[in-house]
Amino acid sequence: MDITGAFRVLTKGLSPPSYKTPKVQTACTGHMTTVYTDGSCTDGGYEEARARVGVWFGDGDGRNSVRVPVELPQTNNVAESLAVLLPGRKAPRDGNLIIKTDSQYVIDVLEKYREKIEDTDWLEQTNCAVLEPTIAEIRCRQGKTTLIKVKGHSGEIGNENTDRLAALGAEKEPGRPIDLSIDERVKVKGAKLSRMTQALLYKGIRRVKAQSVPPRRGMVAGLDAVRHAAHSERHQ
Template sequence: MTVYTDGSCEDNGKLTARAGSGIYIKPDHPNNRAIRVPGPLQSNQVGELVAVIAALQDIPPFVPITIATDSMYVIDGLTKHLGHWEDIGWLGVANSQFFQAAAYQLRRRSARTSFQWVKGHDNNPGNEAADALAKQGSEKDAADQIDLTVPTNFTIQGAKLSCLTQAIAYRGVRARRALTVTPRQGAVINLDRTRYGLEEVTHSLETDQQIWLSWHNKNLRAEVRQFTHKALHRTQKVGDYWTPIDGYQYRAICPFCKDTTESMEHIWLECDTPERALIWKLAKQLWPRAHGEWSNLPFGAILGSGKLTLPPAATHMPGSESDGGEIKQQRAGASRLLQILVSESAYLIWTLRCQRVIQGNTHSLAAINTRWTNAINRRLTTDRVTAAKLTRKPKFEQTVANTWKGTLRGEQQLPKDWMMNDEVLVGIRTVQAS
């Protein structure tokens, strides 16, 4: 018997993700199924694994079967990597609960089970039918019940010392700590503010994991990533941080506004300092009109700038999600530019605030304008140098071109190879905001 399995997920990677699994054998077969995946883990990969588990549970163990799937993730996990994962006690293995359940179902079978890879979306009738059932499953109102239990005598306890490395052991320690550590209340609040602030811009809800990963975004400079991480953790020494410390309560008040408690939201969006207003005006003026109007971002969207993306409806670019690769690349470039402008502007506002409050230094509007322009030009130069070095990766060159399109000085006169030509001077167009 050949069994086609597939997985599907709406809003994959988002808090609103809904995964489905499809099992198809032949028309009107009683074991054809459309499954809505239960539990908090919702992804394409989980959908693929649940389809295999359910198929193995439904078909009698004495019937030889071939599982045809377009997921090399499932095939490699259950054939190439299974022994190693069991040797290391499943430490650091994503979706380990589902892989263990699938391994148990395979081992309890008395007949031969084979895996066959089929190319997805290649007009294979069985694969197309399984894909349709998976999508149908993801749209079901209620989740199905899937048995993931593994008997004790089939459960591998712990890792083999001979296979244990320092890195694997460290992953195990971190995983155990994650189960016992209670998140800071401030961090939990910031996670929610970031999630719903981003939703106002991206129209999608991010998971906690994706928000934490946003500060790893390589589109942000290392200093900006560290600063964002501290702000998300709510460990910056501003505002209420000073309130319980005797003799330092005055530091909780904004030294410029005088009568307001200072916070990151106040520093970025509310403070009356001229540098704050100027920097956001500069970002707004550099933003190309072709990407749509610049909107004033909520606090959460600034805090999660590494996850900022432009939805199709938020741009003036033609087309929709069903458009070809060129439109999607342009939209990805616009999103990358937005991440750079917002993160660099927020970081500069914070830097100037610290220099003013801690060091007593003030800056003229002209000097602030120059510092912001230099910061954006440094990012442009970094992109240019990186693209020149990655000569074997033309995709990144196209990404850089899409990112800075509409922002360059004398852009119409620049040669097409401006990224690779060191003799061509490139900088952002001049913007002035008083």
């Protein structure tokens, strides 16, 4: 019996797993929900960047939303990831959920690369703050969650409405903070030892140490000066 995959590292300070996962239904016990999502960003890479999110359940549906969270990096990938997390929390958990998105990035992370990302403790993946809660939310659902790729700007009514909602988000004031907590029952903790390289272990150790060291004031001031100079040059 091969037990090499059972050993995990970089778990210092984490509570041991409970091994109690939520019960998974073998069939849908509720109705089917279909939602269209879109996320994008204007002025990406600059201080004035504004991430915007559109979630569309249908005309006049009170769950339709536009969120521009200020506590998260204002990037296109963060917005697209958040656009999948939000409907997972708004739709009934006991029903099947179909999420239609034009983001190949999110589909690849959640379906193609998820196992590798979790096995290496997110050391090679950005946007962990949004993607990890998204994966946990899908795991907690009793119904089946399906991601379907749709072509952007193809005239499909749902996709066009999410584009409209996302565009409105760029003009709105920043939204309220979003709960990004993760149910401990479904959180994958640490990294699988059999998947780690020396470089990844070193990176993980540095990450652990960095969590206890505050950022240097001089470095923060220097980065602010660079951002200000880039902004001034861009608008001359």
